[in-house]
Amino acid sequence: MGRHHEMLMFHAISQSPSLASAAQRLNVSGPTVVRAIARLEARLGVQLLSRSTRGVLLTEAGAAFMADCSRILKEVDEAEACAQGLHVQAQGSLTVLLPLLFSRYVMAPLLADYMDLYPEIRVFAQYHDRIANMNEEGLDVAVLVGHLPSSALIARAVGNVRSIVCASPAYLAAHGEPVVPQDLRNHRLIATQANQDRVQWSFQMQGEPSNIRARTRLSCATLQSAIDAATHGAGVTRCVSYPLYDYLNSGRLRRVLQPYEPPSTPVQVVYRERRKAPMRVRSFVDYIVERLREHPAMRPDVC
Known part of the structure; x- marks a missing residue:
């Protein structure tokens, strides 16, 4: 059994209360799922599930691996859909982090316009004035008012605030x-x-x-x-x-x-570095970068 199928078996557990129901969801036997998870744990050298009379629970290592499996399987589905020409436009879920006040005065109408242009995108917006750990928090895109610490993230400058x-x-x-x-x-x-x-x-x-x-x-x-x-x-x-x-x-x-006036502060659109970002991420980044660069609030002189 290939790694992709092992991930599918393991990911099914996150959507099912037990190994038996996961097997039913995958249309395979219960022992098949049990053996697949056992092989996966043996190959990784860690325990992914904690079994009890009440069912199965993810261990700490299992929860981390489940998050990675979800992301990888989603990207596989998107790659296959693109190859088959199914993505006429971007679709799926998008998690973004936006600065609170900046969103009120600048981002809110841009976000509404983006959702009109891409009706198949579901946006989960978080509002915090901080620099987040995008990988750990599962964020796709962040708008950052401030300097980006050294990282592997891609940052596209859109202007400055003073x-x-x-x-x-x-x-x-x-x-x-x-x-x-x-x-x-x-x-x-x-x-x-x-x-x-x-x-x-x-x-x-x-x-x-x-x-x-x-x-x-x-x-x-x-x-x-x-x-x-x-x-x-x-x-x-x-x-x-x-x-x-x-x-x-x-x-x-x-x-x-x-x-x-003190030196200005950069505004940047930040996303996780990948060789090929999903279409839902590219659509948001490209749209927001273009609109913010045109926004009068981002110009060197606002008067």
């Missing part, structure tokens, strides 16, 4: 425009976190990082509420650039202290 200080034209007309970061101490500052009586904003002065610590006049519980307050003339706020592009382009907010 940390921007801004205020409404009406506020700047009434209170003057800060020329250097130290001027912020004389302005009404709006914090983007609740109960924050002081802010510490980083800048770059003559190529060196520099921090300005100053009292706030208004502390908002959410980023959007701080933007809204600044738009209505409540003061000066600072936040990442991607929620601001529409406010800046429309003139409702004005960017200040641009020469002192």
Whole structure:
């Protein structure tokens, strides 16, 4: 019996409560399944199943091997379907990791458009502002705002985000425009976190990082509420650039202290390295990369 058939036998157990039901699913005898699993355990040199009166359970090694079997068998099915011309368009399940705030302001409409274009794709979206272990967590694609640590992952750059200080034209007309970061101490500052009586904003002065610590006049519980307050003339706020592009382009907010902004942060679409990524992964990566590179929030200057 070949390795592919051994994997099929073993994978059937994940979808069945017992060896007997797994055998019934595969249309083979129970002893055939038992012998196949025994040969597999002997060849691998590890115990994959723990047998008891209540049935069979996966050992730790068995659970890890089951995850690999599921992935490999899925790729085999996709390869055969492609060879037979069955995949007119991408189909299957896709697990993606997206940054929370970036998804709200940028990714949400792109994700909806992608699902309209590829109705046979089921998307499982996770929202976290972190760098995940894509292999261990079974992720297909991740959008990362930040620098990618050294890894075997493929990363496609789509743009950059910046940390921007801004205020409404009406506020700047009434209170003057800060020329250097130290001027912020004389302005009404709006914090983007609740109960924050002081802010510490980083800048770059003559190529060196520099921090300005100053009292706030208004502390908002959410980023959007701080933007809204600044738009209505409540003061000066600072936040990442991607929620601001529409406010800046429309003139409702004005960017200040641009020469002192810290270096920008890259945005990348990341996926696991394979010689040939499945069509569902390629379709998502290609679509999102193209759309993000065209997005006004990713441009070097958002105003």
